Amino acid sequence: MAVTVDLVVLTVRDDGSGPALAVLLVERGEEPFLGRWALPGGFVRPDEDLPGAAARELAEETGLPRGSVHLEQLASYGTPDRDPRQRVVTVCYLALAPDLPTPRAGTDAADARWVPVARAGVDPGPLAFDHDRLLADAVERARAKLEYTPLATAFCAEEFTVAELRRVYEAVWGTPLDPRNFHRKVTGASGFLEPTGATTTRDGGRPARVFRRGPATALHPPLLRS
Amino acid sequence: MAVTVDLVVLTVRDDGSGPALAVLLVERGEEPFLGRWALPGGFVRPDEDLPGAAARELAEETGLPRGSVHLEQLASYGTPDRDPRQRVVTVCYLALAPDLPTPRAGTDAADARWVPVARAGVDPGPLAFDHDRLLADAVERARAKLEYTPLATAFCAEEFTVAELRRVYEAVWGTPLDPRNFHRKVTGASGFLEPTGATTTRDGGRPARVFRRGPATALHPPLLRS
DNA sequence: GCAAAAGTGTTTGGGGTACACCCATGT
DNA sequence: ACATGGGTGTACCCCAAACACTTTTGC
8 A cells, every 4th residue: 555645736826817826736747647637746755754755746746845845735635546546545735935936847847836725626628636526625724824824925025014914815715805903813813923023015005004913823813704 | 554443442430529521541462562552443444434444433432323423523643653563653533422431441451441631641641652642632622612612511421410411511620610601601502402302301300401402504693611 | 408510691892894094005 | 176095083883790689498
Protein backbone atom coordinates (compact mmCIF):
# COMPACT_ATOMS: atom_id res chain seq x y z
CA MET A 1 0.00 0.00 0.00
CA ALA A 2 1.44 3.37 -1.04
CA VAL A 3 1.10 6.68 0.79
CA THR A 4 1.23 10.02 -1.01
CA VAL A 5 0.76 13.65 -0.06
CA ASP A 6 -1.27 15.98 -2.24
CA LEU A 7 -1.13 19.75 -1.91
CA VAL A 8 -3.85 22.35 -2.30
CA VAL A 9 -1.76 25.51 -2.62
CA LEU A 10 -3.97 28.58 -2.50
CA THR A 11 -3.12 32.22 -3.10
CA VAL A 12 -4.94 35.47 -3.83
CA ARG A 13 -4.01 37.06 -7.12
CA ASP A 14 -5.53 39.28 -9.74
CA ASP A 15 -7.39 37.31 -12.41
CA GLY A 16 -8.31 40.30 -14.58
CA SER A 17 -11.41 41.29 -12.62
CA GLY A 18 -9.82 42.03 -9.27
CA PRO A 19 -8.23 39.80 -6.63
CA ALA A 20 -9.46 36.19 -6.68
CA LEU A 21 -8.65 32.93 -4.94
CA ALA A 22 -6.39 30.74 -7.10
CA VAL A 23 -4.99 27.24 -6.79
CA LEU A 24 -1.72 25.80 -8.08
CA LEU A 25 -2.33 23.04 -10.62
CA VAL A 26 0.09 20.90 -12.62
CA GLU A 27 -0.44 19.21 -15.95
CA ARG A 28 0.36 15.56 -15.56
CA GLY A 29 3.30 14.33 -17.64
CA GLU A 30 2.78 10.64 -16.93
CA GLU A 31 0.09 8.00 -16.88
CA PRO A 32 -2.44 7.70 -15.43
CA PHE A 33 -4.40 10.81 -16.38
CA LEU A 34 -1.62 12.00 -18.73
CA GLY A 35 -2.35 15.54 -19.88
CA ARG A 36 -5.02 16.14 -17.26
CA TRP A 37 -4.65 18.84 -14.61
CA ALA A 38 -4.06 17.75 -11.03
CA LEU A 39 -2.97 18.91 -7.62
CA PRO A 40 0.79 18.73 -7.04
CA GLY A 41 1.88 15.82 -4.85
CA GLY A 42 3.99 12.72 -4.64
CA PHE A 43 4.98 9.67 -2.68
CA VAL A 44 6.09 9.83 0.94
CA ARG A 45 9.68 8.62 1.22
CA PRO A 46 10.57 5.95 3.76
CA ASP A 47 12.64 8.29 5.94
CA GLU A 48 10.45 11.40 6.07
CA ASP A 49 7.36 12.23 8.08
CA LEU A 50 4.13 13.54 6.58
CA PRO A 51 4.68 17.29 7.13
CA GLY A 52 8.20 16.83 5.79
CA ALA A 53 6.94 15.20 2.62
CA ALA A 54 4.41 17.97 2.12
CA ALA A 55 7.06 20.66 2.63
CA ARG A 56 9.41 18.94 0.20
CA GLU A 57 6.78 18.68 -2.51
CA LEU A 58 5.83 22.30 -1.92
CA ALA A 59 9.42 23.44 -2.27
CA GLU A 60 9.86 21.38 -5.44
CA GLU A 61 6.80 22.97 -7.04
CA THR A 62 7.07 26.56 -5.86
CA GLY A 63 10.72 27.04 -4.94
CA LEU A 64 9.63 28.94 -1.87
CA PRO A 65 11.53 29.08 1.44
CA ARG A 66 9.78 26.76 3.89
CA GLY A 67 8.96 29.33 6.57
CA SER A 68 7.00 31.69 4.34
CA VAL A 69 4.09 29.37 3.56
CA HIS A 70 1.40 28.17 5.96
CA LEU A 71 1.06 24.38 5.74
CA GLU A 72 -1.62 22.35 7.49
CA GLN A 73 -2.98 18.82 7.18
CA LEU A 74 -6.53 18.53 5.88
CA ALA A 75 -7.71 14.94 5.57
CA SER A 76 -6.84 11.56 4.08
CA TYR A 77 -8.50 9.80 1.16
CA GLY A 78 -8.17 6.10 0.49
CA THR A 79 -10.95 4.74 -1.70
CA PRO A 80 -9.52 1.46 -3.08
CA ASP A 81 -9.95 2.44 -6.75
CA ARG A 82 -8.88 6.09 -6.59
CA ASP A 83 -5.60 5.26 -8.35
CA PRO A 84 -5.84 2.67 -11.15
CA ARG A 85 -2.22 1.53 -10.72
CA GLN A 86 -2.23 0.40 -7.11
CA ARG A 87 -3.80 1.02 -3.73
CA VAL A 88 -2.87 4.56 -2.70
CA VAL A 89 -3.83 6.43 0.45
CA THR A 90 -3.20 10.16 0.13
CA VAL A 91 -2.84 12.70 2.89
CA CYS A 92 -4.04 16.09 1.67
CA TYR A 93 -2.32 19.28 2.86
CA LEU A 94 -3.51 22.85 2.58
CA ALA A 95 -0.90 25.51 1.84
CA LEU A 96 -1.59 29.24 1.86
CA ALA A 97 0.90 31.53 0.15
CA PRO A 98 1.21 35.21 -0.74
CA ASP A 99 1.00 36.12 -4.41
CA LEU A 100 3.87 34.28 -6.06
CA PRO A 101 5.50 34.38 -9.48
CA THR A 102 4.24 31.76 -11.91
CA PRO A 103 5.71 28.49 -10.66
CA ARG A 104 8.06 26.28 -12.55
CA ALA A 105 6.87 22.80 -13.50
CA GLY A 106 8.13 20.04 -11.21
CA THR A 107 10.03 16.97 -12.31
CA ASP A 108 7.05 14.80 -13.27
CA ALA A 109 4.79 17.63 -14.46
CA ALA A 110 4.47 18.98 -17.99
CA ASP A 111 3.32 22.41 -16.85
CA ALA A 112 2.25 24.30 -13.73
CA ARG A 113 0.11 27.40 -13.29
CA TRP A 114 -2.22 29.34 -11.05
CA VAL A 115 -5.90 28.73 -11.85
CA PRO A 116 -8.78 30.71 -10.29
CA VAL A 117 -10.71 28.26 -8.11
CA ALA A 118 -13.93 29.16 -9.89
CA ARG A 119 -12.47 27.69 -13.10
CA ALA A 120 -10.45 24.77 -11.65
CA GLY A 121 -12.02 21.44 -12.53
CA VAL A 122 -14.42 23.17 -14.94
CA ASP A 123 -12.62 24.97 -17.69
CA PRO A 124 -10.31 22.30 -19.14
CA GLY A 125 -12.42 19.55 -17.57
CA PRO A 126 -12.33 17.67 -14.27
CA LEU A 127 -9.08 17.21 -12.38
CA ALA A 128 -7.25 13.89 -12.23
CA PHE A 129 -7.99 11.27 -9.55
CA ASP A 130 -10.41 12.57 -6.90
CA HIS A 131 -8.71 15.96 -6.85
CA ASP A 132 -11.92 17.90 -7.49
CA ARG A 133 -13.17 16.68 -4.14
CA LEU A 134 -9.89 17.44 -2.38
CA LEU A 135 -9.93 20.95 -3.79
CA ALA A 136 -13.53 21.57 -2.75
CA ASP A 137 -12.86 20.34 0.78
CA ALA A 138 -9.75 22.52 1.02
CA VAL A 139 -11.47 25.68 -0.18
CA GLU A 140 -14.31 25.21 2.27
CA ARG A 141 -11.80 24.68 5.09
CA ALA A 142 -9.85 27.80 4.15
CA ARG A 143 -13.03 29.89 4.08
CA ALA A 144 -14.06 28.64 7.49
CA LYS A 145 -10.62 29.15 9.03
CA LEU A 146 -10.51 32.81 8.04
CA GLU A 147 -13.39 33.38 10.44
CA TYR A 148 -11.71 32.34 13.65
CA THR A 149 -7.95 32.33 12.95
CA PRO A 150 -5.49 34.98 11.71
CA LEU A 151 -4.77 32.77 8.70
CA ALA A 152 -5.65 35.43 6.14
CA THR A 153 -2.26 37.04 6.84
CA ALA A 154 -0.66 34.00 5.17
CA PHE A 155 -1.99 35.37 1.86
CA CYS A 156 -0.33 38.75 2.46
CA ALA A 157 3.26 39.86 2.14
CA GLU A 158 5.17 40.22 5.40
CA GLU A 159 3.97 43.81 5.74
CA PHE A 160 0.50 44.82 4.63
CA THR A 161 -2.29 47.32 5.13
CA VAL A 162 -5.77 46.73 6.49
CA ALA A 163 -7.19 47.27 2.99
CA GLU A 164 -4.92 44.58 1.55
CA LEU A 165 -6.06 42.21 4.26
CA ARG A 166 -9.66 43.08 3.54
CA ARG A 167 -9.24 42.31 -0.16
CA VAL A 168 -7.97 38.86 0.88
CA TYR A 169 -11.15 38.23 2.88
CA GLU A 170 -13.29 39.51 0.05
CA ALA A 171 -11.53 37.29 -2.50
CA VAL A 172 -11.70 34.12 -0.41
CA TRP A 173 -15.28 34.59 0.73
CA GLY A 174 -16.51 36.16 -2.50
CA THR A 175 -18.38 38.90 -0.61
CA PRO A 176 -17.75 42.63 -0.31
CA LEU A 177 -17.08 43.82 3.23
CA ASP A 178 -17.66 47.22 4.81
CA PRO A 179 -14.18 48.84 4.95
CA ARG A 180 -14.93 50.81 8.12
CA ASN A 181 -16.32 47.96 10.19
CA PHE A 182 -13.66 45.59 8.89
CA HIS A 183 -10.98 48.03 9.97
CA ARG A 184 -12.40 48.32 13.46
CA LYS A 185 -12.76 44.59 13.88
CA VAL A 186 -9.30 43.49 12.77
CA THR A 187 -7.47 46.27 14.61
CA GLY A 188 -9.54 45.48 17.71
CA ALA A 189 -8.85 41.72 17.74
CA SER A 190 -5.98 41.42 20.19
CA GLY A 191 -2.79 39.90 18.79
CA PHE A 192 -4.04 39.82 15.20
CA LEU A 193 -2.07 42.78 13.82
CA GLU A 194 1.09 44.55 14.98
CA PRO A 195 1.71 48.08 13.70
CA THR A 196 5.13 48.61 12.16
CA GLY A 197 4.91 52.38 12.58
CA ALA A 198 5.30 52.94 8.85
CA THR A 199 2.64 54.18 6.44
CA THR A 200 2.17 53.77 2.72
CA THR A 201 0.21 55.47 -0.04
CA ARG A 202 0.47 52.61 -2.54
CA ASP A 203 -3.33 52.36 -2.61
CA GLY A 204 -3.80 56.12 -3.13
CA GLY A 205 -5.68 58.46 -0.83
CA ARG A 206 -4.74 59.04 2.77
CA PRO A 207 -1.65 57.07 3.87
CA ALA A 208 -2.51 53.71 5.43
CA ARG A 209 -0.75 52.28 8.47
CA VAL A 210 1.39 49.22 7.74
CA PHE A 211 1.05 46.09 9.86
CA ARG A 212 2.62 42.69 10.23
CA ARG A 213 0.92 39.62 11.66
CA GLY A 214 0.70 39.43 15.45
CA PRO A 215 1.20 36.48 17.79
CA ALA A 216 -2.48 35.47 18.12
CA THR A 217 -3.40 31.96 16.98
CA ALA A 218 -7.18 32.46 17.29
CA LEU A 219 -9.43 35.46 16.74
CA HIS A 220 -11.44 36.86 19.66
CA PRO A 221 -14.02 37.75 18.67
CA PRO A 222 -14.16 35.95 15.31
CA LEU A 223 -14.92 37.66 12.00
CA LEU A 224 -18.15 36.17 10.74
CA ARG A 225 -19.24 35.77 7.14
CA SER A 226 -22.88 36.16 8.31
CA MET B 1 4.33 1.03 3.99
CA ALA B 2 1.34 -0.04 6.12
CA VAL B 3 -1.84 1.93 6.74
CA THR B 4 -3.90 1.50 9.90
CA VAL B 5 -6.96 3.14 11.40
CA ASP B 6 -7.04 4.04 15.09
CA LEU B 7 -10.24 4.88 16.91
CA VAL B 8 -10.90 7.38 19.66
CA VAL B 9 -14.29 6.17 20.92
CA LEU B 10 -15.77 8.66 23.38
CA THR B 11 -18.83 8.38 25.57
CA VAL B 12 -20.29 10.13 28.60
CA ARG B 13 -20.75 7.89 31.61
CA ASP B 14 -20.82 8.14 35.38
CA ASP B 15 -17.35 7.76 36.89
CA GLY B 16 -18.49 7.93 40.55
CA SER B 17 -18.56 11.71 40.75
CA GLY B 18 -21.19 12.45 38.11
CA PRO B 19 -21.15 12.18 34.31
CA ALA B 20 -17.68 12.37 32.76
CA LEU B 21 -16.11 11.98 29.34
CA ALA B 22 -14.62 8.49 28.90
CA VAL B 23 -12.59 6.81 26.17
CA LEU B 24 -12.48 3.17 25.11
CA LEU B 25 -9.02 1.66 25.67
CA VAL B 26 -7.69 -1.85 25.05
CA GLU B 27 -4.85 -3.63 26.78
CA ARG B 28 -2.43 -4.83 24.15
CA GLY B 29 -2.05 -8.61 23.94
CA GLU B 30 0.88 -8.54 21.52
CA GLU B 31 4.24 -6.89 21.00
CA PRO B 32 5.09 -4.11 20.66
CA PHE B 33 3.87 -2.41 23.83
CA LEU B 34 2.53 -5.71 25.21
CA GLY B 35 0.49 -5.03 28.36
CA ARG B 36 0.24 -1.31 27.72
CA TRP B 37 -3.09 0.45 27.12
CA ALA B 38 -3.83 1.73 23.64
CA LEU B 39 -6.56 2.99 21.34
CA PRO B 40 -8.39 0.27 19.42
CA GLY B 41 -7.40 0.01 15.78
CA GLY B 42 -5.98 -2.19 13.09
CA PHE B 43 -4.74 -2.52 9.55
CA VAL B 44 -6.73 -1.36 6.57
CA ARG B 45 -7.54 -4.33 4.34
CA PRO B 46 -6.78 -4.16 0.63
CA ASP B 47 -10.43 -4.13 -0.44
CA GLU B 48 -11.96 -1.68 2.03
CA ASP B 49 -11.94 2.12 2.15
CA LEU B 50 -10.93 4.15 5.19
CA PRO B 51 -14.39 4.76 6.70
CA GLY B 52 -15.14 1.08 6.12
CA ALA B 53 -12.05 0.00 8.00
CA ALA B 54 -12.92 2.32 10.88
CA ALA B 55 -16.49 1.03 11.03
CA ARG B 56 -15.30 -2.58 10.99
CA GLU B 57 -12.82 -2.02 13.82
CA LEU B 58 -15.50 -0.20 15.79
CA ALA B 59 -17.95 -3.05 15.36
CA GLU B 60 -15.31 -5.61 16.37
CA GLU B 61 -14.52 -3.72 19.57
CA THR B 62 -17.96 -2.57 20.67
CA GLY B 63 -20.41 -4.89 18.95
CA LEU B 64 -22.57 -1.90 18.15
CA PRO B 65 -24.86 -1.57 15.11
CA ARG B 66 -23.15 0.75 12.63
CA GLY B 67 -25.83 3.42 12.40
CA SER B 68 -25.93 4.25 16.10
CA VAL B 69 -22.43 5.69 16.39
CA HIS B 70 -21.13 8.93 14.90
CA LEU B 71 -17.86 8.32 13.05
CA GLU B 72 -15.64 11.03 11.61
CA GLN B 73 -12.08 11.26 10.36
CA LEU B 74 -9.69 13.33 12.46
CA ALA B 75 -6.14 13.36 11.11
CA SER B 76 -3.27 11.13 9.99
CA TYR B 77 -0.01 10.46 11.78
CA GLY B 78 3.07 9.06 10.10
CA THR B 79 6.27 9.80 12.00
CA PRO B 80 8.73 7.20 10.67
CA ASP B 81 9.51 5.68 14.07
CA ARG B 82 6.05 5.66 15.59
CA ASP B 83 5.84 1.88 15.22
CA PRO B 84 9.10 -0.01 15.92
CA ARG B 85 8.17 -2.90 13.61
CA GLN B 86 7.73 -1.10 10.32
CA ARG B 87 6.69 2.16 8.74
CA VAL B 88 3.03 2.73 9.62
CA VAL B 89 0.79 5.65 8.70
CA THR B 90 -2.37 5.71 10.78
CA VAL B 91 -5.62 7.49 10.03
CA CYS B 92 -7.30 8.47 13.28
CA TYR B 93 -11.10 8.39 13.56
CA LEU B 94 -13.30 9.93 16.22
CA ALA B 95 -16.37 7.96 17.31
CA LEU B 96 -19.06 9.29 19.64
CA ALA B 97 -21.40 6.82 21.30
CA PRO B 98 -24.14 6.84 23.94
CA ASP B 99 -23.38 5.16 27.25
CA LEU B 100 -22.62 1.56 26.38
CA PRO B 101 -22.17 -1.63 28.38
CA THR B 102 -18.57 -2.55 29.16
CA PRO B 103 -17.09 -3.70 25.83
CA ARG B 104 -15.70 -7.10 25.12
CA ALA B 105 -12.02 -7.42 24.31
CA GLY B 106 -11.28 -7.75 20.60
CA THR B 107 -9.29 -10.52 19.00
CA ASP B 108 -5.81 -9.09 19.57
CA ALA B 109 -6.55 -7.34 22.87
CA ALA B 110 -6.17 -8.76 26.37
CA ASP B 111 -8.81 -6.49 27.87
CA ALA B 112 -11.00 -3.50 27.01
CA ARG B 113 -12.64 -0.88 29.20
CA TRP B 114 -13.95 2.65 29.51
CA VAL B 115 -11.45 5.04 31.10
CA PRO B 116 -12.26 8.65 32.11
CA VAL B 117 -10.24 10.89 29.82
CA ALA B 118 -8.77 12.69 32.83
CA ARG B 119 -7.08 9.42 33.84
CA ALA B 120 -6.23 8.00 30.39
CA GLY B 121 -2.49 8.07 29.76
CA VAL B 122 -1.84 9.02 33.38
CA ASP B 123 -3.10 6.41 35.78
CA PRO B 124 -1.51 3.20 34.50
CA GLY B 125 1.10 5.21 32.58
CA PRO B 126 1.31 6.56 29.03
CA LEU B 127 -0.56 4.90 26.18
CA ALA B 128 1.17 2.82 23.52
CA PHE B 129 2.62 4.38 20.34
CA ASP B 130 1.71 8.08 20.00
CA HIS B 131 -1.82 7.45 21.23
CA ASP B 132 -1.63 10.07 23.99
CA ARG B 133 -1.34 12.69 21.29
CA LEU B 134 -4.12 11.18 19.18
CA LEU B 135 -6.39 11.16 22.22
CA ALA B 136 -5.60 14.78 23.13
CA ASP B 137 -6.26 15.94 19.58
CA ALA B 138 -9.53 14.02 19.47
CA VAL B 139 -10.83 15.39 22.76
CA GLU B 140 -10.06 18.94 21.71
CA ARG B 141 -11.87 18.37 18.41
CA ALA B 142 -14.90 16.92 20.15
CA ARG B 143 -15.06 19.89 22.52
CA ALA B 144 -14.88 22.34 19.65
CA LYS B 145 -17.48 20.51 17.55
CA LEU B 146 -20.09 20.64 20.29
CA GLU B 147 -20.12 24.40 19.87
CA TYR B 148 -21.30 24.58 16.31
CA THR B 149 -22.78 21.17 15.45
CA PRO B 150 -25.57 19.07 16.99
CA LEU B 151 -22.99 16.35 17.70
CA ALA B 152 -23.74 16.22 21.43
CA THR B 153 -26.85 14.20 20.60
CA ALA B 154 -24.54 11.36 19.54
CA PHE B 155 -23.76 10.89 23.24
CA CYS B 156 -27.46 10.58 24.12
CA ALA B 157 -29.92 7.73 23.71
CA GLU B 158 -32.33 8.07 20.82
CA GLU B 159 -34.77 9.98 23.03
CA PHE B 160 -33.53 12.38 25.67
CA THR B 161 -34.40 15.44 27.72
CA VAL B 162 -32.81 18.87 27.62
CA ALA B 163 -31.23 18.20 31.03
CA GLU B 164 -29.60 15.01 29.76
CA LEU B 165 -28.21 16.93 26.80
CA ARG B 166 -26.95 19.62 29.15
CA ARG B 167 -25.13 17.07 31.28
CA VAL B 168 -23.35 15.90 28.10
CA TYR B 169 -22.12 19.42 27.41
CA GLU B 170 -21.06 19.86 31.03
CA ALA B 171 -19.15 16.58 31.03
CA VAL B 172 -17.36 17.20 27.74
CA TRP B 173 -16.49 20.82 28.45
CA GLY B 174 -15.92 20.36 32.19
CA THR B 175 -17.94 23.49 32.99
CA PRO B 176 -21.34 23.93 34.67
CA LEU B 177 -23.94 25.59 32.44
CA ASP B 178 -26.97 27.64 33.39
CA PRO B 179 -29.94 25.26 32.94
CA ARG B 180 -32.37 28.06 31.99
CA ASN B 181 -30.25 29.72 29.33
CA PHE B 182 -29.14 26.34 28.01
CA HIS B 183 -32.75 25.29 27.64
CA ARG B 184 -33.63 28.42 25.73
CA LYS B 185 -30.66 28.14 23.41
CA VAL B 186 -31.00 24.49 22.39
CA THR B 187 -34.76 24.64 21.96
CA GLY B 188 -34.33 27.83 19.95
CA ALA B 189 -31.69 26.48 17.55
CA SER B 190 -33.73 25.45 14.51
CA GLY B 191 -33.48 21.79 13.56
CA PHE B 192 -31.45 20.80 16.62
CA LEU B 193 -34.22 19.07 18.62
CA GLU B 194 -37.55 17.54 17.64
CA PRO B 195 -40.15 17.08 20.37
CA THR B 196 -41.61 13.59 20.59
CA GLY B 197 -44.66 14.80 22.51
CA ALA B 198 -43.87 12.55 25.45
CA THR B 199 -42.68 13.63 28.88
CA THR B 200 -40.70 11.87 31.57
CA THR B 201 -40.06 12.31 35.27
CA ARG B 202 -36.96 10.11 35.40
CA ASP B 203 -34.93 13.09 36.65
CA GLY B 204 -37.46 13.99 39.38
CA GLY B 205 -39.31 17.27 39.67
CA ARG B 206 -41.59 18.63 37.00
CA PRO B 207 -41.96 16.33 33.97
CA ALA B 208 -39.51 17.14 31.18
CA ARG B 209 -40.37 17.08 27.50
CA VAL B 210 -38.66 14.30 25.55
CA PHE B 211 -36.79 15.08 22.31
CA ARG B 212 -34.97 13.30 19.56
CA ARG B 213 -32.27 14.82 17.35
CA GLY B 214 -33.46 17.05 14.52
CA PRO B 215 -32.23 17.33 10.94
CA ALA B 216 -29.83 20.25 11.45
CA THR B 217 -26.17 19.63 10.64
CA ALA B 218 -24.90 22.95 12.02
CA LEU B 219 -26.03 25.08 14.94
CA HIS B 220 -27.32 28.61 14.26
CA PRO B 221 -26.42 30.33 16.45
CA PRO B 222 -23.64 28.23 17.99
CA LEU B 223 -23.39 27.39 21.69
CA LEU B 224 -20.21 29.00 22.95
CA ARG B 225 -18.02 27.84 25.83
CA SER B 226 -16.78 31.41 26.47
C1' DG C 1 -46.83 21.56 52.22
C1' DC C 2 -42.19 21.06 50.56
C1' DA C 3 -38.38 19.85 47.61
C1' DA C 4 -36.85 19.42 43.07
C1' DA C 5 -36.49 20.10 38.49
C1' DA C 6 -38.77 22.29 34.11
C1' DG C 7 -39.55 26.16 31.81
C1' DT C 8 -40.52 31.60 31.10
C1' DG C 9 -39.86 36.64 31.69
C1' DT C 10 -36.93 40.56 32.34
C1' DT C 11 -32.98 43.33 32.78
C1' DT C 12 -28.62 44.61 31.22
C1' DG C 13 -24.44 44.83 28.56
C1' DG C 14 -21.39 43.81 24.64
C1' DG C 15 -20.79 43.33 19.89
C1' DG C 16 -22.57 43.68 15.16
C1' DT C 17 -24.35 46.51 11.18
C1' DA C 18 -25.16 50.66 8.84
C1' DC C 19 -23.78 54.95 7.84
C1' DA C 20 -22.55 59.98 8.84
C1' DC C 21 -18.53 62.20 9.35
C1' DC C 22 -13.66 63.78 9.58
C1' DC C 23 -8.52 63.14 8.13
C1' DA C 24 -4.46 63.12 5.10
C1' DT C 25 -2.59 62.53 1.07
C1' DG C 26 -1.98 63.05 -4.61
C1' DT C 27 -3.19 65.73 -8.58
C1' DA D 1 -10.18 72.60 -4.87
C1' DC D 2 -11.33 67.93 -5.39
C1' DA D 3 -11.04 63.00 -5.59
C1' DT D 4 -9.58 58.96 -3.13
C1' DG D 5 -9.12 56.00 0.23
C1' DG D 6 -8.00 55.78 5.71
C1' DG D 7 -9.97 55.92 9.95
C1' DT D 8 -13.55 57.34 13.96
C1' DG D 9 -18.09 58.21 16.13
C1' DT D 10 -22.70 56.94 16.83
C1' DA D 11 -27.39 55.05 16.72
C1' DC D 12 -29.78 50.89 16.58
C1' DC D 13 -30.50 45.99 17.03
C1' DC D 14 -29.87 41.40 18.41
C1' DC D 15 -28.30 38.13 21.35
C1' DA D 16 -26.31 36.24 25.51
C1' DA D 17 -25.56 36.25 30.60
C1' DA D 18 -27.70 36.64 34.97
C1' DC D 19 -31.36 35.74 37.81
C1' DA D 20 -36.24 36.37 39.64
C1' DC D 21 -40.19 33.88 39.06
C1' DT D 22 -43.90 30.46 37.83
C1' DT D 23 -45.22 25.52 36.77
C1' DT D 24 -45.75 20.59 37.66
C1' DT D 25 -44.55 16.66 39.46
C1' DG D 26 -43.03 13.07 43.79
C1' DC D 27 -43.05 12.40 48.61
